[in-house]
Amino acid sequence: xxxxxxxxxxxxxxxxxxxxxxxxxxxxxxxxxxxxxxxxxxxxxxxxxxxxxxxxxxxxxxxxxxxxxxxxxxxxxxxx
Amino acid sequence: xxxxxxxxxxxxxxxxxxxxxxxxxxxxxxxxxxxxxxxxxxxxxxxxxxxxxxxxxxxxxxxxxxxxxxxxxxxxxxxxxxxxxxxxxxxxxxxxxxxxxxxxxxxxxxxxxxxxxxxxxxxxxxxxxxxxxxxxxxxxxxxxxxxxxxxxxxxxxxxxxxxxxxxxxxxxxxxxxxxxxxxxxxxxxxxxxxxxxxxxxxxxxxxxxxxxxxx
Numbered sequence: 414x415x416x417x418x419x420x421x422x423x424x425x426x427x428x429x430x431x432x433x434x435x436x437x438x439x440x441x442x443x444x445x446x447x448x449x450x451x452x453x454x455x456x457x458x459x460x461x462x463x464x465x466x467x468x469x470x471x472x473x474x475x476x477x478x479x480x481x482x483x484x485x486x487x488x489x490x491x492x493x
Numbered sequence: 494x495x496x497x498x499x500x501x502x503x504x505x506x507x508x509x510x511x512x513x514x515x516x517x518x519x520x521x522x523x524x525x526x527x528x529x530x531x532x533x534x535x536x537x538x539x540x541x542x543x544x545x546x547x548x549x550x551x552x553x554x555x556x557x558x559x560x561x562x563x564x565x566x567x568x569x570x571x572x573x574x575x576x577x578x579x580x581x582x583x584x585x586x587x588x589x590x591x592x593x594x595x596x597x598x599x600x601x602x603x604x605x606x607x608x609x610x611x612x613x614x615x616x617x618x619x620x621x622x623x624x625x626x627x628x629x630x631x632x633x634x635x636x637x638x639x640x641x642x643x644x645x646x647x648x649x650x651x652x653x654x655x656x657x658x659x660x661x662x663x664x665x666x667x668x669x670x671x672x673x674x675x676x677x678x679x680x681x682x683x684x685x686x687x688x689x690x691x692x693x694x695x696x697x698x699x700x701x702x703x704x705x706x707x708x
Contacts, residue, residue: 439683441625442636444690445508447594447618448560448571470618477696478689487692491669491676 428468431475432458446470496708497529498652499552503538503559503569511623512558512592514631515641519556519648526652528554528708538568543575547583554588554708556648561593564600575600582607588657588706590648594618597699604701611657611702613647619697620690622683639675639687640694643667647698651708658704668695 438444438454445451449467452460460468481487500520504513513534523530531546533539538559546552557566557574565576575581577600585608591597597614604612621640627633646667650660672691675684 434686438686442622442683443507443625444620444622445511446620446690448562448567449618451507451623474620474689474693478692481692491672493669 427472427476428461428464430479431461431472434475435461435471444471495527495529496554497531497550497552498523498554498556498708499531499543499546499550500533500556501538501543501558501568501574502532502534503567504535505570507623507625507628508621509559510628511621511631511634511637511641515645516556516558516592518632519645519652522649522652528652533568536569538574539572540568540574543568544580544583547580552587554651555584555590557589557591557593557596559593561591561596561600563595563598566591566593566596566600575604577603581609584609584612586610588613588651588708590614590651592619592644597697597701601699601701609702611700611704611706613657613661613698613700615694615697616699617693617697619644619694621694622687622690636683636687639671640691643671643691644694654707656704657700657702657706661698661700661704664698665695668692668698 435454435458443451443453457471461471500516502513502516503509520532533542560567560571565573568574581604584604587609588611589609591614594615595617597616601612601614621637623637624634643664646664647660650663675688678684
């Protein structure tokens, strides 16, 4: 692939991906994460959008999972 | 002399309310065993109460529930209970399990240096999903149970006499089993949303010190 055709995943791409994943998080459920508190879907999406510390934590968790799923390490880990 | 379990169970916000309930199940197991126990629940989960009991009783098994940081674990109203450079030596000769964010990063290793036989905890944030409608009866929350049963497996295993490493590995195994079930079930629409946090908790759990330590 030519250098000019190569797509680079930007931080914004990642934020949009994570926000899209969070869109279908069930209502009535919250995520408790650390001492930050407990958060609804809307709270999490806003945190990602605003790039707060919470938002960065959520992105880390989501991307760690997505990458592990993509490269096969997740399935290898849980089946090992 | 009977062995003693000391457990802190703050209860002042939703996460600690849920942990308080799950830790209560642990106490029920302890009551059925020959283990003595000290339950620092709610307002008793404070520094003065904890330090006094640790100094006087020197419990064999300590379970710290609550919030935390890489350098500390907190109790009721986020009051710091154990922190680096302050009182980590009070956990010497115990096996300690901290269901608390980040503490295995710095506090855990320091506790081991100061004599804690084994310290099991989380290197980064511990996360779990909860159903808001279960605030009065957290133990009926089958969403939170997906996260908290594997987390408390560590403590239940230690109570049964397993070593720190066996208990840690048992908990990892339960995380894996739960993840396999979530990946293959059709009965939970929220499975895909829960998996990333369960995966993170599994990877963040750490067992420090003597893996052969038992209580």
